[in-house]
Amino acid sequence: MESTRNKLIKLLAANQDHYISGQLLSERLNISRNAIWKHMKELEKDGYVVEGKSKKGYRITGFPDKLSENTIQWGLNTRWAGKTIIHKETTPSTQIIAHQAASDGAKHGTVIIADQQTKGRGRMEREWHSAKNKGIWLSIILRPAILPYLAPQLTLLTATVMADVLYKHAFTQSSIKWPNDILINNKKAVGILTEMHAEQDQIQYIVIGIGMNVNQQIDELPEGLQTIATSLQIETNKNWSIKELIQDILLTFEDAYDTFIEKGFSEVKRKWENYGFRMGEYISIKTLREQWGGTFSGIAEDGALIVKTSGGETKKLYSGEIEWFRDGENDVKQTGSETNKCK
CATH class of the missing domain: 2.30.30 (SH3 type barrels.)
Incomplete structure (x- = not known):
């Protein structure tokens, strides 16, 4: 069931250019006007600038830079991806939290996001450097109705999603190094980790982890990675909005996933091979x-x-x-x- 806070955010988002009365919010959300006021104070704690005027109501006039469940969901136009978000300022790994949440019954499309991972990891238990507020460190819980042997297709699908997002933002030199690294100008910018809990003929859940270097300067990458890794900032010499990138990733992922479930692997295969690093070589x-x-x-x-x-x-x-x-x-x-x- 959608939370009252999420419903409030949607109502405010649909009325950004004018005030919406406390009475109307109260009626739509079936809570008291005092409860509305308390929710507004919580939004202010997240960094929103809330303007409230007597006899007019409320509207949002300023938006925070920091990540939170509220800031990510504000303006997130997905149907199921990210409708539940678990945000942590610091965590060993979003994958750990995702597995626990999935075991506890978290819904399909639940997203775990961290500002920093202290023990981020990629495939084969390799360390993934996850500096605070410098990149996108997230995991998505999926409950696909597909057979377990098809699960690797979701890794490949996620790689095409990340390549599409980069291409959309003018990174035309991005490519996918099999099976799950995204390169910009032949240097790694994104890694993907897929983990599954399944029985012989049924998937209980899949957790897809995404690590994306966004705003690191070259000297902020570990010394051993500076010649083989990169970030969006290094490639463009500008800072990027992590929140907006996350929203774009979730929306693009949702569309690609739904197409995959409906039509199968052929489009994923075509797109992956179009991006494939060293294809034909x-x-x-x-x-x-x-x-x-x-x-x-x-x-x-x-x-x-x-x-x-x-x-x-x-x-x-x-x-x-x-x-x-x-x-x-x-x-x-x-x-x-x-x-x-x-x-």
Whole structure:
């Protein structure tokens, strides 16, 4: 059930250009006018500037910079994504909170957001540096009616969502490095972590974690990452509104997810391959048993990387060590172990 605070925010958002009376708010929300006044005070604590005039009512005239459940939901035009938001100033990891909330029955589309993560992590338990108020650190709880083996498709879908959001904001040089890193000018700006709780034939819930570097300066990135990671600020030399980016991500994600559920994986596959880093190029691969190479020709429905060898054989790769950057193509040679499996 939608909270009274969310209903109040929607009413105020629909009447930004004029006052809405306390009596009308009271009738619409079925609470006392004194309760309305208390809610307004809570909005002011979040940083909103609330103007109240006798015989006229209330309106919002100023908006806060900081994140909160209220500030994110103000102007968020989604149907289900982010209708419930859990915001933390500091937390070890939004994934931890998301798993607990999902176990406690949190609804599909619940979003957990933090200003800072002290133990942010990516795939294979790698650390993700999550500085306070410098990026987007969020997790989304999903309860899809799909079979567990299709869960990797949601990782690929999320990657296309993030690439679309970046493209929309003029980052035309963004690409997806299989399976879930988003690069800007060949440097990592976004990481995605998908974790699942399921039975053999049924998904209980999926948690998708997104980490996005937004307003870091180059010297604010850990020294070991400065040559291989980037942020929106580094690429454009301007600060970005984290709140507006979060709203854009949630709206874009909701549309893409609903299309996926209705029409299947084909559009995700097409879009992913359009953004795919090194698509159509030769890549070198090392697995536990062999070292080989071939042309990166696409992704399979189960999220595997498809490689065509020089001998004409088509292979699927689920995990391995891929040399994405070769000498002469970038200032740094990066070799990373990749896997598309959900945890």
